[in-house]
Amino acid sequence: MSKHFDVVVIGAGPGGYVAAIRAAQLGFSTACIDAWSNAKGGPAPGGTCTNVGCIPSKALLQSSEHFEHAGHHFAEHGIRVAGLSLDLEQMQARKARVVQQNNEGILFLFKKNKVSFFHGRGSFEKSEGGNYRIEVSGAAPETLLATHVIIATGSDPRALPQAPFDEDMVLSNTGALDIKAIPRRLGVIGAGVIGLEMGSVWRRLGAEVTILEALPAFLGAVDGQIAKEAQKAFAKQHLKIEFGVRIGSIRVADEVTVEYADARGDSQKGVFDKLIVSIGRVPHTEGLNGALIGLAQDERGFIMVDAECRTNLPNVWAIGDVVRGPMLAHKAEEEGVAVAERIAGQQPHVNFNTVPWVIYTAPEIAWVGQTEEALKAEGRAYSAGTFPFLANGRARAIGDTTGMVKILADAASDEVLGVHIVGPAASELIAEAVMAMEFHASSEDIARICHAHPTLSESTKEAALAVAKRTLNF
Ligand code: FAD
Ligand code: NAI
Secondary structure, eight states: OOEEEEEEEEOOSHHHHHHHHHHHHTTOOEEEEEOOBOTTSOBOTTHHHHHHSHHHHHHHHHHHHHHHIIIIIGGGGTOOOOSOOOOHHHHHHHHHHHHHHHHHHHHHHHHHTTEEEEESEEEEEEEETTEEEEEEESSSOEEEEEEEEEEOOOEEEOOBTTBOOOSSSEEOHHHHTOOSSOOSEEEEEOOSHHHHHHHHHHHHTTOEEEEEOSSSSSOTTSOHHHHHHHHHHHHHTTOEEEOSOEEEEEEESSSEEEEEEOTTSOEEEEEESEEEEOSOEEEOOTTSOHHHHTOOBOTTSOBOOOTTOBOSSTTEEEOGGGSSSOOOHHHHHHHHHHHHHHHTTOOOOOOGGGOOEEEOSSSEEEEEEOOHHHHHHHTOOEEEEEEEGGGOHHHHHHTOOOOEEEEEEETTTOBEEEEEEEETTHHHHHHHHHHHHHTTOBHHHHHHSOOOTTOTTHHHHHHHHHHTTOOSOO
16 A cells, blocks of 8 residues: 655755755655665765764764864863773774664654655656656665655765775775774875875874875865965874876775876876775765656766756655755755745745855865955955954964965955855854855854953954954954
């Protein structure tokens, strides 16, 4: 017997599970199907983000930062640590518990919101009686009928053709988060977000890390001044990054040998104990059977949607990593909520211009809105204000004065156009900037807001004052 739902969501990553909860809150009978299994074969909703992305990477970033602080920075605070050692098994077990808590949390939320959850792979079959028909394969196969379908099937890591992932020697994000013994020499291909975050984790834990990047410059999407500051900080940490390389053959035996041409075109060879390949991600639609119902995808495999996440098929929507736009958990969530509300006849809006980005390295890098380079290219007149953490009392007290806050505002109206931060707690500080931009605040608005003292957030206020060339503490 098939079961009918108003809304069926395929995929329970941050896009899908949030869409399902919002649809149920709005009074729709809602089901969510997800294929991810935990080590015991049970359901593990949360998608890439919860299982092999945002959450486990932040758990390891935190643990490895504690280790680095205990080894290198506690002494400055007058704390002596004798016999410091690393229990990687315990560190990985803690990470696994954090992931499991998140999986269980989502299952609890489904129950609380009366979302019916189906563990298995969902695939389209021929429509039936005006409804979309979806077969769920898995331990308990089901047939679901849906008035509306939200596809939230996420993305997969992109492999290099000459080195497919084996998750032992050549690692995607999945293997990179699950290394069992610290590699002496770790190679990373791609100095993007994953390369920097994972490179940081394993460097802090003792690996000698070399990152090979194809582009000639560091973090092309990041404001140039901020990227330069971050690059200086990473160089001090001995995170070795080679730019402008062209990867050639990769040989995998007891070690991984990467042949590449360096920026001058000279042949080089890197020999590593493990190799992480982090060169971007591709949309995941395998097994969905979208072609059967005529679902349109672009030449790169993304499901084609309009600005409101409508596909080419009536009542079929797609959100998150499987559609255009930044591959970020919070972007997927915003789209999920917006689609559920649109199905309910509401008029939600996702503002891509205020989607923040964060790279969780030390120092953290966070930004929202336009970079100085983009404003120049556009020919827009702007004023810039920067404030270094070196001049912030709280940063000095916590012993982390790397970096700055930078605010870019329209030269005539003073509206904030972009905020860029490299430094301590940038991931938290950026929220104020996002709020300001969402409310079309001017830099003067930020400068006139009372910020608690002593906090890192005073640097944001001071950067806003700097736009008008009237900082108080620098
Ligand atoms: P996903 O999270 O990929 O979820 C898709 C789900 O659909 C999966 O569970 C999959 O099993 C399921 N599925 C697919 N096909 C089917 C099917 N046919 N039937 C049933 N189920 C199916 N983003 C951030 O914002 N912040 C971060 O700190 C961050 N860190 C990251 C770290 C790493 C190492 C990686 C790899 C990514 C990180 N991301 C981060 C990106 C983030 O994980 C993704 O943008 C986000 O998970 C996308 O959400 P989604 O719901 O679109 O898809
Ligand atoms: P990425 O797009 O961030 O970086 C890939 C890097 O690899 C780029 O610098 C690119 O120039 C380089 N590259 C591509 N092909 C190459 C080649 N053949 N040789 C050498 N270098 C090459 O992709 P990444 O790091 O794989 O992450 C995927 C996505 O996951 C991110 O774009 C982001 O959307 C998401 N993510 C987000 C995080 C966060 O929000 N903190 C953390 C991790 C991932």
